[in-house]
Amino acid sequence: MKIVLQNVNVVNPESKINEKKSSILIEDGKIVKIGKLSSSELNGTEEFNLSEKYVVPGFFDMHVHLREPGREDEETVKTGCDSAANGGFTGIACMPNTEPAIDSAEVVSLIKKQAKGHLVDVKVIGAATQGRKGEMISPMAELCEAGTVGFSDDGVAIKTAAILKRALEYSKMYDVPIIEHCEDESLAGGAMNEGFNSTLLGLPPIPSVAEDLIVMRGIIMAEYTKGKFHVAHISTKRSVKMVREAKEAGINVTAEVTPHHFTLTDDIIKTYDTNAKMNPPLREKKDVEEIIKGLKDGTIDCIASDHAPHADEEKEVEFEFAPNGIIGLETQIGLTLTELLQKKVLTLEEIIFKMSINPRKILRIPTPKFEKGEIANLTILDLDEIWTVDITKFKSKSKNSPFDKRILTGRAVGVVNNNKMFYDNNFINI
Amino acid sequence: MPLSNRHLLGLEGVPKEDIQLILDTTTTFREVLERPIKKVPTLQGNTVVNLFFENSTRTRISFELAEKRLSADAVNFSSSSSSVSKGETLKDTMRNIEAMKVDMVVVRHSAAGTPRFLTNICDSNIINAGDGIHEHPTQALLDMYSIREKFGKLEGLKVCIVGDVAHSRVALSNIFGLITMGAKVSVCGPSTMIPRNIEELGVDVIYDIDEAIQENDVLNVLRIQLERKAREYFPSIREYAKYFGITEERLEKNGKDIVILHPGPINRGVELSAAVADGLHQIILQQVTNGVAVRMAVLYLLGTMN
Numbered sequence A: 001m002k003i004v005l006q007n008v009n010v011v012n013p014e015s016k017i018n019e020k021k022s023s024i025l026i027e028d029g030k031i032v033k034i035g036k037l038s039s040s041e042l043n044g045t046e047e048f049n050l051s052e053k054y055v056v057p058g059f060f061d062m063h064v065h066l067r068e069p070g071r072e073d074e075e076t077v078k079t080g081c082d083s084a085a086n087g088g089f090t091g092i093a094c095m096p097n098t099e100p101a102i103d104s105a106e107v108v109s110l111i112k113k114q115a116k117g118h119l120v121d122v123k124v125i126g127a128a129t130q131g132r133k134g135e136m137i138s139p140m141a142e143l144c145e146a147g148t149v150g151f152s153d154d155g156v157a158i159k160t161a162a163i164l165k166r167a168l169e170y171s172k173m174y175d176v177p178i179i180e181h182c183e184d185e186s187l188a189g190g191a192m193n194e195g196f197n198s199t200l201l202g203l204p205p206i207p208s209v210a211e212d213l214i215v216m217r218g219i220i221m222a223e224y225t226k227g228k229f230h231v232a233h234i235s236t237k238r239s240v241k242m243v244r245e246a247k248e249a250g251i252n253v254t255a256e257v258t259p260h261h262f263t264l265t266d267d268i269i270k271t272y273d274t275n276a277k278m279n280p281p282l283r284e285k286k287d288v289e290e291i292i293k294g295l296k297d298g299t300i301d302c303i304a305s306d307h308a309p310h311a312d313e314e315k316e317v318e319f320e321f322a323p324n325g326i327i328g329l330e331t332q333i334g335l336t337l338t339e340l341l342q343k344k345v346l347t348l349e350e351i352i353f354k355m356s357i358n359p360r361k362i363l364r365i366p367t368p369k370f371e372k373g374e375i376a377n378l379t380i381l382d383l384d385e386i387w388t389v390d391i392t393k394f395k396s397k398s399k400n401s402p403f404d405k406r407i408l409t410g411r412a413v414g415v416v417n418n419n420k421m422f423y424d425n426n427f428i429n430i
Numbered sequence B: 001m002p003l004s005n006r007h008l009l010g011l012e013g014v015p016k017e018d019i020q021l022i023l024d025t026t027t028t029f030r031e032v033l034e035r036p037i038k039k040v041p042t043l044q045g046n047t048v049v050n051l052f053f054e055n056s057t058r059t060r061i062s063f064e065l066a067e068k069r070l071s072a073d074a075v076n077f078s079s080s081s082s083s084v085s086k087g088e089t090l091k092d093t094m095r096n097i098e099a100m101k102v103d104m105v106v107v108r109h110s111a112a113g114t115p116r117f118l119t120n121i122c123d124s125n126i127i128n129a130g131d132g133i134h135e136h137p138t139q140a141l142l143d144m145y146s147i148r149e150k151f152g153k154l155e156g157l158k159v160c161i162v163g164d165v166a167h168s169r170v171a172l173s174n175i176f177g178l179i180t181m182g183a184k185v186s187v188c189g190p191s192t193m194i195p196r197n198i199e200e201l202g203v204d205v206i207y208d209i210d211e212a213i214q215e216n217d218v219l220n221v222l223r224i225q226l227e228r229k230a231r232e233y234f235p236s237i238r239e240y241a242k243y244f245g246i247t248e249e250r251l252e253k254n255g256k257d258i259v260i261l262h263p264g265p266i267n268r269g270v271e272l273s274a275a276v277a278d279g280l281h282q283i284i285l286q287q288v289t290n291g292v293a294v295r296m297a298v299l300y301l302l303g304t305m306n
């Protein structure tokens, strides 16, 4: 089948393309031509007139919780992928804190099997330690052979410095990162950021230093072992500063941030809304400011959602008893375009790096090329559309988002990948 | 003039006029409690549920008595909230209770914000009887009432809250209420028990108990939780008693009259020496009576808003 995306602005910094009012001809899922098309080339194609929307390399979210296996009532591989496509992603990496944890080739294959044939590519992050218990490193060689692209005990940090050292040393053989949920165990367990607001609300606090200590530990250990250390969902001012300094010193460290950590502060917890409860917790204005600075100067490499589905009945409880996390796949691009593009923090090209190219590079996944013969792997963006978030329209099985009813500017209107297109709320085989 | 809010979730943001109204109404009910027949028909036909997810016999009895003195129908519901996943959710419990045509709910819970959460899921007036380490507004109101009874005013008085401020719901409510009423508030305790950024609320922090005694008109002494994890915040009971305990010696040394309040029950020999505790006997009993009157005032003012 032949389709053509007509009247589009094509931007792909990796392929050095930035063409206004162009067209993309795709046949059997592969790019045939980018540029002006003759009427004979348009013959027999299905045309999509996209009135100057932007076509960019398919976005990739490197921090997604799919809940399968174990909590299929909250999300499955299938619903997670649908949610990703609806949110504008052509690829995601799923975190290993499932039941059982992703610490064996069998679980990796199960997830791959469930994801097979979907538009969205599912890459798997394996557990860094067996059962995520922090005692023995996981069978990383076998997991890498099964297709794992990184390792993490996400939900918690790797339990001890000794195990972290081993994990960094061992994973180095396969050049994959150790992705750390940076939180010191002895300072963990609270319900929100420690500060004026936690004092005011009487909620048990998590100090920002709980994150800083583990970021520091990871940086020091990465330098010592020469392993790859990736900071998941960075949230504090000091962590951003330490990552910046480590990068300047040539240490192999990368970092991601979630849209909620650059959009919100712990002020929104004042109503005890459990959809404002996540870990790391929402921080303060000074932290958000440093994160913005870190996004601008390249300290923070990627934007990732930390998409964490939870059932309604689990969130509709006392704040302290509610589980951490919010869904993010379907608000991430809108928030990024609203908070970073519209406010001129980042350019579109910089956003493409942080949401498409960098996460794939960190996980050593090929990046989408806009060249003849390449698989068409792209996201279509409307940078100007003003829309209102409506959780009832989400494809995710869960609805736990603090962004419901929020007005955003800019969104993804479609994606193409794996011989499929998602457009106008429909999956089409192309 | 009615209160500005149909719930009493805490004293944060409660305007001066409201606090004034509650305290003045308390005086009226205080008189009722002195009569031979200590009962008024004000809330006849109203049903109040005392929803206690945490053991607190004193507070519950005080509320229950207040409800009965106002001729309301009082129903008690007690449950342990320690388990998260076991059994019914709070939402389900609340829905069931509300189906019984309840007008007001008095709630005590170990998790901060629970009273606020209840306002989202039911229509009754909610009264916070203590939520986690957040607020305990009726306790603070009765403390303020007792202070006002002594001094005839609150404005300009210097009040110090002594003890484990970080893990006290009484402290925060007192701070909010007293500052609104124009008192000068400070806190005194081991630094591990003073919450972060407390100065931003407009209170001074004192680490020296003698200074606290010297500088203030009133000490509101909190109960040190000996049984809970609060014990990890100071080295030993002996050290606490030695450096932060209030003794007759200390009071004499600083040579001045000072009013001491304590929400009870007292750990004798810890936050107060036995002699100081004995000297407080009368005041503490008075506080108990004031507690009933304050709760009558709150129930009455909220109950007659509907």
Ligand SMILES: [Zn+2]
Binding pocket: A154, A155, A156, A181, A232, A233, A279, A280
């Ligand atoms: Zn995490």
